[in-house]
Amino acid sequence: MPKGVWFGHSEDERTKRSYTLIVSYSAPDGLPMAIATPSISDAEAPLLDQIVEGSVDFKGRPVSRSKSGGWRSAVFIIGVEVAERFSYYGISSNLINYLTGPLGQSTAKAAENVNVWSGTASLLPLLGGFLADSFVGRYRMIVVASFLYMLGLGLLSLSAVMYSPDCQTGSGTSCSPPSAQVILFFFSLYLVALAQGGHKPCVQAFGADQFDEQDPKECKAKSSFFNWWYFSFTGGVLVALLVLSYIQDNLSWGLGFGIPCIVMCLALILFLLGSFTYRFRLPTGEKSPFVRIGLVFVRAAGNWQADTFAASSEAEAQGMITSKSFEQYKFLNKALLAPPNGSKQESSQVCSSISDVEEAKAVLRLVPIWTTCLVYAIVFAQASTFFNKQSVTMDRRITPNFQVPAAALQTIISISIIIFVPIYDRVIIPIARSLTGTSSGISMLQRIGAGMFLSMISMVIAAIVEMKRLAIAAEYGLVDKPNETVPMSMWWILPSYVLFGVSDSLTMVGLQEFFYDQVPTELRSVGLALYLSIFGIGSFLSSALIAVIESATRGHSWFDNNLNRAHLDYFYWLLAGMSAVALAAYLYFAGTYIYKKKVSV
Structure with a gap:
């Protein structure tokens, strides 16, 4: 690099x-x-x-400018992301059914494993982003991660075809695959998570790097880039859900895991073809941004006894006019001061600059937003776990001879995103710009909050639908017949999936743009990793919440393997209440948030 x-x-x-x-x-x-x-x-x-x-x-x-970057380069990078999301969701979307099927795990155990794996996959980008921003560079990290992806997917496919025919057909009453196969499966699965950790934060940051923030046209295009980025990779997710879930459920798990491996090979070739059109950002400082920001906290702590007035005087001496940003988190301003017993020569080397202090504050301001979005991430985890298991019990027939795979119902989320994103970008945003007089129309934090509100409503609807499903199961005497289809159409669950899609279009894209835009320029891979870590921690919290509830409701479990005796409706009501509390906290912190200033070159 x-x-x-x-x-x-x-x-x-x-x-x-x-x-x-x-x-x-x-x-x-x-x-x-x-x-x-x-x-x-x-x-x-x-x-x-x-x-x-x-x-x-x-x-x-x-x-x-005319021969590099912009949409010319972004097309290659978006294509790579489409392929990567196709591969990742080709594994994750139907994983719970694989664990409860060929691997013979209970519903609660499988959901816990899915959440832990998903959480790990979403936290590893912190490591990948750190390595990319500090040592390797985004381009090289994408190439290395692509090779790891291919290796992990190849081994995953191998582990799936090693099962005996009895396990795959389910003819055995108790089928427990050999431990060597299970070890290979989970090793491959976590290798895919590791690959995603290097790939995910770098691809999107590298794509956004192709647009120059100092050029008005490219700056506007970059805002649209995040919308069309999400639109495009959702297309990859949609194909994965439609095609791979059908192959996995009806043909072969080995083939269903092997196709993503081939797709990732093609994605790497596509990425390399665009190499000579890419723009590579240069570092802006001599010291690592991690060192600069870390020293601000260390120096502020070392001067903890100093008066904040002295820090204000030092800032004025350096020509800075006091602003809201400077007045927030005043304790960090003490990093501008020399140590109490330092000489002048030493002081010039141990004082942070105003720009370093502002960078540290920019990172610190992200913490409340990051924290209050965790409940949204817990809700987000349900689409590929309990929503999936809930759909299995419902009538999914479109024709007398064709039944929609339960995992394929997640395509409703993708279709909602594909429909809503162009409407948002081409209709809602222009109207908002004309009303507000701002270039963005709707701020990033407003967009995130709107999505959080819709996710809360989706949980309320999901709870009502589950109450209806349980009532129908009782009415038809199916409470103790978990393998029988409940005579309730799958379309009842449609509103929850649609709201999931629209809320994703708002919150997910808003979080991507927010964490890319508001971190220091040199930490943008880490910024996107922080956005992803919300969903990693959210998955772990979801897993922990399930474990606590499972323990507390033992005997009358909310997550009984027989969903007709379970109470997912209680769980959905709990998530709706948690979402309401989190949204209230988010609105408070969003109202006091100070956006990072744009610096012109």
């Missing part, structure tokens, strides 16, 4: 013409390359606008 660019100035004594010396550090070998270019006259000034400052190409050279 390109490491830096140095600009110098010289003059040719023979021609008396000025030259600018650009020394860049290329990704392939890390060696500096010197490029001498004539200083630009007024007549040539328009050409300067074609150079994207702060970015270089694959070989470490300055990039032209």
Whole structure:
């Protein structure tokens, strides 16, 4: 990955013409390359606008705006994301049915395993983002993660075809696969999680890097990029749910896991084909952003006895006008001061700059937003677990000879997203812009809050539908017949899935843009990893919540293997109440949030 660019100035004594010396550090070998270019006259000034400052190409050279980045590069990267999401959801969407089927696990145990795996997969991007932003670079991390993906998916497919015919047909009364096969399965599954941890935060950050924030047109395009990014990868999810769930349920689990492996091979080839169109962002500081921000907290703690007035005086001495941002989290302003017993020479090296303090505050401001979104993540986890198991008991026939796979009902979420995103981007946002007079129309935090509200409503509807399903099961004497289909159409669950899709379009995309935009520029992979970690922690919390409820309701479990005796409706009501509390807290913190200032180049 390109490491830096140095600009110098010289003059040719023979021609008396000025030259600018650009020394860049290329990704392939890390060696500096010197490029001498004539200083630009007024007549040539328009050409300067074609150079994207702060970015270089694959070989470490300055990039032209007209020949790199933008949608030209984003198309390759979005294509890779579509393939990756197809592969990931091809595994995750039907995982609970695989665990309760061929692996013979109970419903509660399978849901717990799905949540733990999903949580791990969503937390590992923190590691991947850190390595990418600090050492490896986003481009290289995507390539490495793609190879890990292919390995994990290949081994997963191998583990699935190793089961005996009796296990796959379910003819045995008690089928327990050999431990070696189970170990291989879970090893492969967590290898996929590791690959996702490197792939997910870097691909989206690298895609957004293709748009120059300092150019008005590209800045506007970047806002749309997040919408169309989610729209496109939802298409990949939709195909996975429709095609792979059918193959897995009706043909072969091995084939259903093997197809994603082939798709990831094609995705890597596509990504590499776009290499010479990509823009690579250059680091903006000598120190690692982690070091700079960490030192702010350390120095502020070291000066804990100092007066905040002294920090304000120091800021004014550096020419800063006191602002709302400066007044928030005042204790961090103490990092501007020298240690009590330090000499002047030492003080110049141990005081943080105002920009470093503002970066630290920007990170700290994310914590309340991150925390209050955790309940949304718990709700989000239900679509691929209990919603799926609930659908299995319902009448899913479209024709007398065709029954929709339960996992395929999740396509309703994807279809809702595919329909809503263009409406949001092309209709709602232009109207909001005309009403508010702002370029965004609807702020990122407003968008997130609207989605959280809809997710709460989806839980209320899910609880009502489950109460209806249990009443019908009792009416038809099916309480003790868990394998019988409850005469209740699958379309009853449609509203919850639709609201899930619309809320995802609002909250998920809003969180992606928010955590990319509000972190320091050099930490954008980590920023997107923080967004993903919401759903990782949410999955773990969902798993813990299920375990606590399972223990507390033993004997009359809310998650009984016989769903006709279970009480998922109670669980959905609990989640609706938790969502209401979390939304109230979110609205408070969102109302006091101070957005990061845009700095012009």
